[in-house]
Amino acid sequence: MENTDKVNVIHFGLSGNPGGIETYLLKVASRIDKARFSFSFIDTTASNSGPCFHEEFTELGCHFYTICPRRKSVLKNKRDLNNLFKNNNFNVLHFHVNTLSYIEPVLIALKYGVKVVIHSRNAGTQGSFITNALHFFNKKRVEALGQKVTRVAVSELAGKWLFGDKQKFTILNNGVNTKKFYFDKNSRDKVRKALKISEDTIALGSIAAFTPAKNQQYILDVLFNMNKSDIKFKVFFVGDGHLKTGIEALAKKYSLENCVEFLGKKSNIPELMSAFDILLLPSFYEGFPNVVLEAQSCGLPCIISNCITEEVVIDKSLVYRLPIRDDSRQEWAVEINSVAKMILNSDAELRETAFKTIDQRGFSTKNEIEKLENLYSSVVA
Numbered sequence: 001m002e003n004t005d006k007v008n009v010i011h012f013g014l015s016g017n018p019g020g021i022e023t024y025l026l027k028v029a030s031r032i033d034k035a036r037f038s039f040s041f042i043d044t045t046a047s048n049s050g051p052c053f054h055e056e057f058t059e060l061g062c063h064f065y066t067i068c069p070r071r072k073s074v075l076k077n078k079r080d081l082n083n084l085f086k087n088n089n090f091n092v093l094h095f096h097v098n099t100l101s102y103i104e105p106v107l108i109a110l111k112y113g114v115k116v117v118i119h120s121r122n123a124g125t126q127g128s129f130i131t132n133a134l135h136f137f138n139k140k141r142v143e144a145l146g147q148k149v150t151r152v153a154v155s156e157l158a159g160k161w162l163f164g165d166k167q168k169f170t171i172l173n174n175g176v177n178t179k180k181f182y183f184d185k186n187s188r189d190k191v192r193k194a195l196k197i198s199e200d201t202i203a204l205g206s207i208a209a210f211t212p213a214k215n216q217q218y219i220l221d222v223l224f225n226m227n228k229s230d231i232k233f234k235v236f237f238v239g240d241g242h243l244k245t246g247i248e249a250l251a252k253k254y255s256l257e258n259c260v261e262f263l264g265k266k267s268n269i270p271e272l273m274s275a276f277d278i279l280l281l282p283s284f285y286e287g288f289p290n291v292v293l294e295a296q297s298c299g300l301p302c303i304i305s306n307c308i309t310e311e312v313v314i315d316k317s318l319v320y321r322l323p324i325r326d327d328s329r330q331e332w333a334v335e336i337n338s339v340a341k342m343i344l345n346s347d348a349e350l351r352e353t354a355f356k357t358i359d360q361r362g363f364s365t366k367n368e369i370e371k372l373e374n375l376y377s378s379v380v381a
Contacts, residue, residue: 012093015045041062175368
């Protein structure tokens with residue numbers, strides 16, 4: 001690595017799937033001041049194709065360092081990490097995690113004088129017994145590090161999950177590119193035509209990976225138990241994951257094939273958000289879901305789980321938080337019907353100015369990047 005006056009930041013947390021951490025890092029890498037900061041990434045995927053967005057990161061001038069994953073060899077993992085931090089002049093390790101079940105990069109980086117930022121990205125986990133046990137054990141170890149590490153989180157809820165109530169941490173909210181996520185009538189008409197969504201159909205969108213935390217089954221449960229409505233609904237599931245096949249099977253079991261469509265992974269999320277009428281997110285837990293922030297920027301009403309932090313509610317007129325108990329399905333059905341009626345009786349173009357609220361409240365990508373750059377500068381000062 002070149003020895004420059006730049007702050008050399010190496011990130012840990014990339015996986016092979018396009019989740020929240022991967023999307024966040026790609027956004028940050030494309031907008032960070034490259035005259036002042038350089039980015040590198042630890043690759044523990046053991047994949048020939050490398051981590052998610054490998055090609056995009058490489059085009060942005062980012063470096064990758066391949067490390068043996070712990071699951072293959074604990075000893076080689078430690079040896080690779082020691083060599084990595086010993087032989088390179090990194091200034092900061094930015095450690096992006098949902099759990100503290102694995103903290104070896106933190107401990108080894110500190111050994112070689114590298115500043116460490118631990119970034120809590122979620123507010124829970126559904127890991128194995130061993131993962132959970134390691135998380136709570138390492139939580140004490142991280143607490144013992146005191147001021148040797150800098151603690152940040154995407155939300156208050158995420159910070160308390162990872163660090164506990166006694167540890168101080170800084171909130172580093174996610175931001176949204178309001179020049180990309182805004183309501184566009186032409187996109188709405190084009191996408192709805194392509195998806196064969198009639199004018200009188202309410203398009204319900206689910207934009208999430210098919211993982212246990214996202215709880216897509218609840219959406220189907222709500223639809224299956226809905227009383228007959230004079231409003232036509234259709235749910236569009238956007239995303240992929242290991243639970244997708246099971247959700248598809250459940251849709252067939254409930255005989256919902258005519259009102260459910262699985263679109264798979266999509267890159268045209270802003271256009272889809274313009275086409276949809278309501279976003280549904282019944283998650284069991286989230287750190288600070290970007291999709292809800294992006295939806296609000298597009299003026300898209302959101303019905304979400306009350307397990308999701310209230311901090312994501314930027315525009316109270318657009319976000320409805322509901323419980324996700326078994327006996328709450330009817331409450332979801334009533335809310336969906338209520339919001340749908342409001343939409344059918346309003347002008348879609350009223351959504352066009354929603355992005356201004358995001359900018360005014362300080363949740364733009366520009367503000368997010370400035371906060372991150374200031375964080376790095378303060379850590380190495």
